[in-house]
Amino acid sequence: MKQSKKQIEERRRNLITLLQEHSSCRVSFLSDILQVSELTIRRDLEELEKEHVIERFHGGARLIQIGNEQPADAKKLDYSVEKDLIGKAAADLVPNNSTIFLGSGTTTLSIIKHLGNKRVTIVTNNALAPTCTENEHITLILCGGECRLKAKSLIGPYTEHVINSIFVDMAFLGANGIDAVNGVTTNIYQEAKIYENIARNCTGKIVLVATGNKLGKTYTFKSLDLNAIDLLITDSTADRNPLSDLKAEGMQVCFADSLSSL
Numbered sequence: 001m002k003q004s005k006k007q008i009e010e011r012r013r014n015l016i017t018l019l020q021e022h023s024s025c026r027v028s029f030l031s032d033i034l035q036v037s038e039l040t041i042r043r044d045l046e047e048l049e050k051e052h053v054i055e056r057f058h059g060g061a062r063l064i065q066i067g068n069e070q071p072a073d074a075k076k077l078d079y080s081v082e083k084d085l086i087g088k089a090a091a092d093l094v095p096n097n098s099t100i101f102l103g104s105g106t107t108t109l110s111i112i113k114h115l116g117n118k119r120v121t122i123v124t125n126n127a128l129a130p131t132c133t134e135n136e137h138i139t140l141i142l143c144g145g146e147c148r149l150k151a152k153s154l155i156g157p158y159t160e161h162v163i164n165s166i167f168v169d170m171a172f173l174g175a176n177g178i179d180a181v182n183g184v185t186t187n188i189y190q191e192a193k194i195y196e197n198i199a200r201n202c203t204g205k206i207v208l209v210a211t212g213n214k215l216g217k218t219y220t221f222k223s224l225d226l227n228a229i230d231l232l233i234t235d236s237t238a239d240r241n242p243l244s245d246l247k248a249e250g251m252q253v254c255f256a257d258s259l260s261s262l
Contacts, residue, residue: 024062104153105174177217180245212238
């Protein structure tokens with residue numbers, strides 16, 4: 001019986017989870033656990049290889065290994081002044097009595113403390129969000145799911161299920177890289193899927209918040225095309241070449257440390 005796109009995507013997410021748990025897996029093992037034929041597993045692996053998620057070897061596959069990830073607590077110290085200015089500029093855009101989504105990362109966290117007395121509902125997969133506020137005007141909804149311990153972000157099928165069930169007025173997203181040709185990218189496949197989902201469920205503007213060092217960089221998985229982003233808030237340390245390239249593609253860019261647009 002032909003499976004739906006949703007069933008195929010869920011099976012492939014489960015396949016990735018198994019590879020995360022076991023480092024590498026044989027096709028026969030994946031077939032037994034997921035209760036599908038070895039031919040189906042090979043097709044899934046072929047598609048995931050095209051997406052640069054896994055690498056295959058004879059009879060099995062392993063996840064492509066990403067370099068050592070910097071813990072979130074250490075990331076907070078990098079470009080802390082710029083992140084605070086970006087957070088304030090972003091918070092100024094948040095309407096009172098609105099529902100917003102905050103993505104993972106330490107730059108998005110800086111938005112929370114600048115919301116002041118605005119009454120805001122925040123939906124987020126950022127596991128550090130509860131540590132950043134005691135503001136009684138803020139209602140905080142954590143998406144749940146699997147917690148990436150170093151990055152302190154929530155990912156996986158349960159996280160995606162929650163996001164698919166909620167509509168937000170605005171979304172504020174971070175990025176590992178943003179490039180005029182390759183769009184918004186990340187090193188984490190599951191993070192890319194979350195951004196795709198929230199983009200569909202955001203009824204208003206999608207704002208990208210990223211320090212200048214992120215511009216002109218490309219990572220393994222595309223999160224969003226540039227045309228999905230309404231505004232990029234960054235800082236004046238950004239290299240002028242990638243900024244000019246982004247402007248040429250129609251991206252609206254705001255410098256948080258000067259509050260001026262390109």
